[in-house]
Amino acid sequence: MSLPLEGIRVLDLSRYLPGPLCTQILADFGAEVVKLEQPKTGELGRSLAPLIDGESSRFFSVNRNKKSITLDLKREEGKEIFKKLVAEYDVVLDQFRPGVMDKMDLGYEVLRNINERLIYCSLTGYGLNGPLRDAAGHDLNYLSLAGVTDQIGNYNESPAMSGAQIADTAAGSLYAVIAILLALASRQKTGKGQLCDVSMLDGSISLLSYALGEWSGSRELPQRGNETLTGGYACYQIYKTKDEKYVSLGAVEGKFWAEFCERLDRREYIKLQWDKSKQEGIIKDVQNIISQKTRDEWVEFLSNSNICFTPVLNMEEMTLHPQVIARNMINKISNFRNSGKDMIMTGVPIKLSDTPGQAKNVFPELGQNNEEVFTSIGYSKEDIDDLYKKSII
Numbered sequence: 145m146s147l148p149l150e151g152i153r154v155l156d157l158s159r160y161l162p163g164p165l166c167t168q169i170l171a172d173f174g175a176e177v178v179k180l181e182q183p184k185t186g187e188l189g190r191s192l193a194p195l196i197d198g199e200s201s202r203f204f205s206v207n208r209n210k211k212s213i214t215l216d217l218k219r220e221e222g223k224e225i226f227k228k229l230v231a232e233y234d235v236v237l238d239q240f241r242p243g244v245m246d247k248m249d250l251g252y253e254v255l256r257n258i259n260e261r262l263i264y265c266s267l268t269g270y271g272l273n274g275p276l277r278d279a280a281g282h283d284l285n286y287l288s289l290a291g292v293t294d295q296i297g298n299y300n301e302s303p304a305m306s307g308a309q310i311a312d313t314a315a316g317s318l319y320a321v322i323a324i325l326l327a328l329a330s331r332q333k334t335g336k337g338q339l340c341d342v343s344m345l346d347g348s349i350s351l352l353s354y355a356l357g358e359w360s361g362s363r364e365l366p367q368r369g370n371e372t373l374t375g376g377y378a379c380y381q382i383y384k385t386k387d388e389k390y391v392s393l394g395a396v397e398g399k400f401w402a403e404f405c406e407r408l409d410r411r412e413y414i415k416l417q418w419d420k421s422k423q424e425g426i427i428k429d430v431q432n433i434i435s436q437k438t439r440d441e442w443v444e445f446l447s448n449s450n451i452c453f454t455p456v457l458n459m460e461e462m463t464l465h466p467q468v469i470a471r472n473m474i475n476k477i478s479n480f481r482n483s484g485k486d487m488i489m490t491g492v493p494i495k496l497s498d499t500p501g502q503a504k505n506v507f508p509e510l511g512q513n514n515e516e517v518f519t520s521i522g523y524s525k526e527d528i529d530d531l532y533k534k535s536i537i
């Protein structure tokens with residue numbers, strides 16, 4: 145079976161989470177992804193604690209299905225080798241700050257002259273222009289500047305941090321995948337590649353589409369934890385159960401809310417669903433009712449209902465849920481590398497009927513594919529041995 149991206153070759157210069165997750169998605173669907181890493185030390189993400197068999201368990205979670213080569217891009221000979229690779233590849237993913245590759249004479253304007261079909265994706269915090277172009281940042285910073293962090297948390301309490309790296313992944317990794325696929329589609333028509341400028345700040349702002357729409361209509365700035373979808377209404381709320389666990393109710397539609405109220409014997413609340421002045425009292429009363437049963441008792445009690453009601457699961461519980469198992473969304477490798485630890489990874493979230501992605505349990509050792517890749521661009525075994533001696537690779 146041929147996968148959608150078979151034949152597409154990617155040079156991955158990224159590290160940690162945003163870029164590696166992007167290229168892992170491409171690799172799952174058949175792209176040949178070659179991680180380009182620093183000789184001896186490798187990508188910095190390899191050393192992040194906690195470790196399994198001497199390498200980061202987080203590294204394994206976003207680097208399956210890839211190859212690895214080592215190359216020192218600060219050395220002139222290393223730069224020349226990189227340019228030879230670029231001539232043969234379709235995509236370069238650059239996660240350095242803007243200008244880093246230009247200073248090494250390896251920026252897009254140089255590389256496009258070597259390969260006019262090259263798609264060069266720059267994945268940065270703030271983008272290739274603007275006053276913050278050269279600023280350092282992390283997921284929390286991008287979300288904070290985007291206005292997302294201000295909307296996370298409870299009413300009249302401090303902003304909270306997300307347990308998922310939203311800017312890194314949703315705004316970074318996924319938009320980078322989209323950008324690369326769009327550029328590949330364009331190249332089929334024009335025969336030419338292009339520069340993809342993906343900013344995690346830009347992507348984070350785009351995730352606020354609905355919130356911006358709500359603000360536009362009401363002309364009132366949204367209050368953290370006090371709006372329709374952030375905790376201001378009883379029908380869309382998280383409630384604490386008798387056993388100190390939680391359940392979530394998403395009964396926004398009137399029919400769902402009505403059924404929920406009937407099951408709780410609170411029919412008088414049906415017509416008050418959107419009465420803002422009544423919400424505090426309704427939430428308090430519903431919370432009192434919910435606190436009389438355990439989480440699993442509520443799940444069972446409402447199992448035959450149609451009201452958008454789910455338990456709040458911890459990570460281990462999520463991996464064991466029948467829906468997650470049915471969708472093959474958890475890939476577990478028992479006794480990973482004889483460490484006594486199980487490696488838990490995500491499955492492939494995009495389901496294609498004819499060419500489904502493949503989450504193979506293959507992870508690149510540092511420089512594992514040096515000989516294969518460098519031989520493919522004309523280097524002999526003697527040349528490669530010499531490159532090792534000079535610490536170029």
